[in-house]
Amino acid sequence: MAEQKRRSVAHSAEAAALGFYYQAFFALLTLMAQETDNAAVGIEQLDDVDLKADGHNLLYQLKHSISNTPPLITLKSTALWKTVRVWVDILPALTLSETTLHLVTVAKLGPDSPLIVLTKNGSDRSELVDAMSREAQRVVDARAAAGKAGKQLPYADRIEGCTAFLALAETDRLNLLRRTVIRDGSPTVATIEENVSEHLKLLPPEQRPTVARRLVEWWDRQIVYSLCGKRNRVISRAELQHQISEIVSDIEHDKLVPEFEVASPPEDYQPDGMLARQVKLVGGKRSDLSKAIREEWKAREQRAKWLSASSAMAAKINDYDLVLTEHWSDRHDQMVEECSGLDDHGKRKSGLNILRWTHEEAPGAVRPIATGWNAAYYVRGSYQVLAIDLKVGWHADYVKLLGGTE
Structure with missing residues (x-):
């Protein structure tokens, strides 16, 4: 019953x-x-x-x-x-x-x-x-x-x-x-x-499904914003026509669109436990962890969205991960050398600086994944995705301490 x-x-x-x-x-x-x-x-x-x-x-x-x-x-x-x-x-x-x-x-x-x-x-x-x-x-x-x-x-x-x-x-x-x-x-x-x-009907048949999908996603956000008081309660036809034109332009120029810049993870979202272990290893605060979880979710969702739209994006995502890893490696290798004589407290402090670099400086230091892309969450979150796989880390000895292999 x-x-x-x-x-x-x-x-x-x-x-x-x-x-x-x-x-x-x-x-x-x-x-x-x-x-x-x-x-x-x-x-x-x-x-x-x-x-x-x-x-x-x-x-x-x-x-x-x-x-x-x-x-x-x-x-x-x-x-x-x-x-x-x-x-x-x-x-x-x-x-x-x-x-x-x-x-x-x-x-x-x-x-x-x-x-x-x-x-x-x-x-x-x-x-x-x-x-x-x-x-x-x-x-x-x-x-x-x-x-x-x-x-x-x-x-x-x-x-x-x-x-x-x-x-x-x-x-x-x-x-x-x-x-x-x-x-x-x-x-x-x-x-x-x-x-x-x-x-x-005025668009080429091959463009219509993609434009329709992105238009529905945009409309969904606008309705939520209107009900929350974040925008006018009504949506004009002129605004709708402008958005259709924007989507068509993006498609024609093969432009990547930041679809999760203002999105938030669901309340019950549980990231991989390795993310928290990486942050905890360098003494990260609650704010460091909450930012890491939020940006990791955004980047992971964005990757999935791109891959569902085009399998060819797999190579682009992988190549950009290599770019991110190289930028991280330059800083991490230098940190390892400089803190070789430090105690664990010193290593944790240095590692926390690397973690915070991914949030605060990396989005401006690393080239964007594509021309015209300016959403910081992809760089920040992709570093967390890589950290979960132990491809990057914050502590000098993160591989050994987290069970990876040298």
Whole structure:
């Protein structure tokens, strides 16, 4: 029973996470589809996704599902009535004549559903108003009857939407539905990158997957920054177009991009124990260790990213490791000579200077891995990667003390 509950909680968390990503990347697809230069999009403002274009507001309420066969959208659907409640709540903040309300769902509409009129621009919504009013009243009456009979109240997931809809005057119900559109059968989050690629028709076919992948990664960061207050809440089409141009330029010039400069390792990240042993051997402080762990993670992730994109990067990474090792060797060999007569305290102090050199001076002393590269984390972190393999070290006798071979 406990295992079943754990799986249920994990499934719920997974669905919620994918639902949020769906919001973010649906916003990207929506902005890419715009043709007007003044279009801009944001998420989690008035609605899941808000688009402004040519003085018009388009609000999107999104209903994602990780099910292969999500239930059909009907007049009885929880998704419909939860959406109605959200829209009724924000009506006072809207100029309805300048707003279009979209319910976007990966599910399909039920066959012969009266909701089909919401998929057709300009269609008559009066019969749908009557149908929704009857359904809302049925839910309210059923709860009232259950309450009088002392039974458990049904429809807890729909009642707020139903009562909100009935609280509107009939003309307001009709006006709300006149501004409403349903888009069913929307693509799922799993196909977002492929869908982004399809919008890049002006690019050569061989560039589209790479541009789409990097664009999605950039967009993901921008959405997080917007929610954290690190940037404006909305992202403009001009900004999106500029980023596409930047990515294309990088590809055409074979430019390496620092993708982890502002990233942080996950809280549960556990580096190889050799990293900490190397730092401890020279008496490194907590700050030395935390910097080493952070930069090692960044460099390791960057290496993996480059290699997944191109196996040819293996030679470039290896050659640069040799460059880093040579710079380290020049300093380490000199240190070994100078501290040959020192006690362990003196050797530890000298070794700590070498470790701190990799963080403070090496990024400026060693040439970058590629022209135009200026992110210090790759040099700093690569030294930690090499230290884990005992190809470099900080203490004069690190090989012997850490179990390596001369």
